[in-house]
Amino acid sequence: MKTCLLVDDSRVIRKVARRILEDLGYEIAEASDGLEALAWCRAAMPDVILLDWNMPVMNGLEFLRTLRAEPGGEEPRVVFCTVESHPDRIREALAAGATEYIMKPFDGDIIAAKFEMAGLT
Amino acid sequence: MSPEDIQLVVALCKARAGLKIDPTKTYLMESRLAPLARREGYNSVEDLIAGLKLRREEPLIWALVEAMTLNETAFFRDRAAFDQLRDDILPTLTRMRGPEPIRIWSAACATGQEAYSVAMIAEEAQGLEPGARIDIYGSDIAERCLEKAQSGLYTQFEVQRGLPIRQLVRHFDKIEDNWQLSPRIRQRVRWRRINLAADLSAVGRFDVILARHVLTALDDGIRRRILESLAAALPADGFLMLDTEVSPQDLTDAFRPVSDRMGLFARNPSFRAAA
Numbered sequence: 239m240k241t242c243l244l245v246d247d248s249r250v251i252r253k254v255a256r257r258i259l260e261d262l263g264y265e266i267a268e269a270s271d272g273l274e275a276l277a278w279c280r281a282a283m284p285d286v287i288l289l290d291w292n293m294p295v296m297n298g299l300e301f302l303r304t305l306r307a308e309p310g311g312e313e314p315r316v317v318f319c320t321v322e323s324h325p326d327r328i329r330e331a332l333a334a335g336a337t338e339y340i341m342k343p344f345d346g347d348i349i350a351a352k353f354e355m356a357g358l359t
Numbered sequence: 360m361s362p363e364d365i366q367l368v369v370a371l372c373k374a375r376a377g378l379k380i381d382p383t384k385t386y387l388m389e390s391r392l393a394p395l396a397r398r399e400g401y402n403s404v405e406d407l408i409a410g411l412k413l414r415r416e417e418p419l420i421w422a423l424v425e426a427m428t429l430n431e432t433a434f435f436r437d438r439a440a441f442d443q444l445r446d447d448i449l450p451t452l453t454r455m456r457g458p459e460p461i462r463i464w465s466a467a468c469a470t471g472q473e474a475y476s477v478a479m480i481a482e483e484a485q486g487l488e489p490g491a492r493i494d495i496y497g498s499d500i501a502e503r504c505l506e507k508a509q510s511g512l513y514t515q516f517e518v519q520r521g522l523p524i525r526q527l528v529r530h531f532d533k534i535e536d537n538w539q540l541s542p543r544i545r546q547r548v549r550w551r552r553i554n555l556a557a558d559l560s561a562v563g564r565f566d567v568i569l570a571r572h573v574l575t576a577l578d579d580g581i582r583r584r585i586l587e588s589l590a591a592a593l594p595a596d597g598f599l600m601l602d603t604e605v606s607p608q609d610l611t612d613a614f615r616p617v618s619d620r621m622g623l624f625a626r627n628p629s630f631r632a633a634a
Contacts, residue, residue: 323515325528332525339524341515348519354438355523 239265240358241282245275245298246290246319251342255288255319258346262353272296276304283310286358288340288349291320291331299334306335315356319344360385364408368392368423375424376500377556377581388427395426425501429576432469434522435476437571440600440622444567445480448598452566453491455596460492464565466555466589467573468497471508471548472517475540477569478547479530496565498553505550511540556581559588568593571602571622583610590614590626599624 242264244252249270256266267284269275273296275287287305291298298318305311315337322328323341331339338356340348360368365382372378380388389404396407399419411419435441452461463481465474474497481493499505518527518538531538553562555573568589574582589599590613599614601607601622607614614624 323533325531325533328524328528332528336524341519344519348516351433351520352524355521 239263240286241265241267241284243267243269243275243278243284243287243314245269245272245287245293245301247271247293248290251290251319255349258349259288261346262350272298272301272304275301276308279305279308279311279314284314286315286317286353286356288317288319289336291318291322291327299331302331302334302336315358317352317356319349360389360404360408364405367408367412368427371420372424372427373578375420375556376428376554377577377585378424378427379576379578380427391426392423395422425503428501429572430469430501430504431572432472433520434472434518434526436473436521437602437622438521440569440571441476441480443620443623444477444600445484448567449480449484449493450487452596453488453493456491456566457488458490458492460494461567462494462496462563462565463567464562464569464592465495465497466553466568466570468499468504468508468550469501470504470513470517471497471511471550472513472521473497473569473571474508474548474550475511475544476521478544479526481547482530482544493547495548496551497548498551500552500554502552505552508548509545509550511545512537513539555585555588559585559592562588562592564594565592566594566597567600568597569600571600574601574605579610586611587613587630590630593626595626595628597626599626 242259244255244266246252247270252268259266267278269278271293289298302316317338317340318331318336319340321342328339338352340352365385368388369380369382372380392404392407396404399407401407401410463477465477468474474495478495497508514537530541530544570589586607593599603622607624612627613630615627617623617625
């Protein structure tokens with residue numbers, strides 16, 4: 239079973255995303271900020287990370303840059319899932335190593351479509 | 360809606376566009392016709408039909424038929440078909456045609472996502488013959504769909520269904536909460552209103568015709584006629600791309616499947632003689 243790390247400071251968003259991703263067949267882990275997500279990744283690299291941008295402690299972009307510089311950190315597909323929708327922000331995320339990008343609000347169809355585009359289904 | 364109203368809608372859709380409407384799905388008719396009734400200033404779908412019976416105005420009849428058509432579409436819907444177009448069909452055709460333009464027709468393009476997906480592929484295509492030209496045409500029966508297609512303006516929800524993020528930032532501009540295709544991509548597609556159920560003999564010649572997710576909604580006899588008209592519009596080395604729910608061989612001998620590729624067909628060599 240593939241693993242997905244959900245990184246979002248909103249418990250509600252994590253709950254909604256967990257339900258969608260479990261239906262897609264993923265085993266889920268959760269983190270509420272970038273630092274907590276790094277700890278998860280250092281313990282066991284997930285197959286995919288669904289990543290919010292704006293979070294306390296360490297935001298999504300900082301997390302992604304740190305992750306990609308770590309040994310094995312280039313492996314997980316990282317799908318941003320954020321309210322940030324300015325093209326410059328999207329380019330910044332892609333340059334930092336994001337695989338795909340979802341602009342909130344999202345639904346199950348969008349997550350399934352984006353995971354497919356990221357080569358995950 | 361009364362049984363008589365339902366029969367009228369079913370009959371008009373079949374006569375004008377070959378559309379197969381299930382008369383038992385009253386809720387579907389009402390949900391599709393309610394926005395038209397509001398737009399036309401009627402209080403209800405029943406009033407709309409009563410007005411239509413009274414005045415029999417052609418624009419209103421067509422607006423009703425258009426409202427009953429399926430507009431479900433997405434960028435790069437059924438991705439494998441577009442991969443095939445990019446990696447296989449376009450390089451083959453440009454090699455064969457040289458400087459002659461390759462003409463591609465998205466034959467029931469709804470709000471334009473299919474035609475624009477082809478345009479993005481053509482824009483990004485690598486390894487095509489130098490000087491290769493690809494002309495893209497999009498057509499639909501519904502004027503309102505074509506207006507949207509021409510604007511190239513899509514909601515955030517629409518661009519997230521099927522469109523990879525790199526193509527979004529490469530080809531679209533953000534306009535408030537929506538996304539608009541760049542003038543460069545928009546200019547690659549020419550739009551035309553075409554009713555596939557009408558006479559297609561003057562439609563022209565195309566190297567690739569996409570008629571996906573349209574034929575299943577049509578009456579069997581009209582489907583066969585459309586397929587034969589599309590065969591007549593294709594050269595011997597052209598391709599017809601269908602969705603996987605349609606098997607043209609069950610309706611006509613105009614097409615043969617291209618090897619084992621799902622949804623890809625070529626004109627039967629014998630078809631011309633039979634036509």
